[in-house]
Amino acid sequence: MNLANRSYEEKRNFIRMKVDTPVDVKLGQQRNWEGKCHNLSGGGMLISVPEMLPLGAELEVTVSSHHGHHPMLKALAKVCRVTLKTPQDCRVGLEILSLLE
Secondary structure, three states: OOHHHOOHHHOOOOOOEEEEEEEEEEEOOOEEEEEEEEEEOOOEEEEEEOOOOOOOOEEEEEEOOOOOOOOOEEEEEEEEEEEEEEOOEEEEEEEEEEEOO
């Protein structure tokens, strides 16, 4: 099946995995946030953090595991989408630019 014949939800290069695990986010040396990674794919992730992040910002993201494996994933990522759900829950769509370590 080619990409055009797939349903809308399946038109991605990578399948999204629901993970709901802790995530640490760093914006240079300036700011750090703790949040939650809701889903993860080969090209990006959806996280929630307690405040808005700037579009286009490059972040260092470390996704942890509930099973004690740390870090499960460490990557340089770019903010592609920001949605404010509540004043303390900002959903951030990230594109993975490169894996670290």
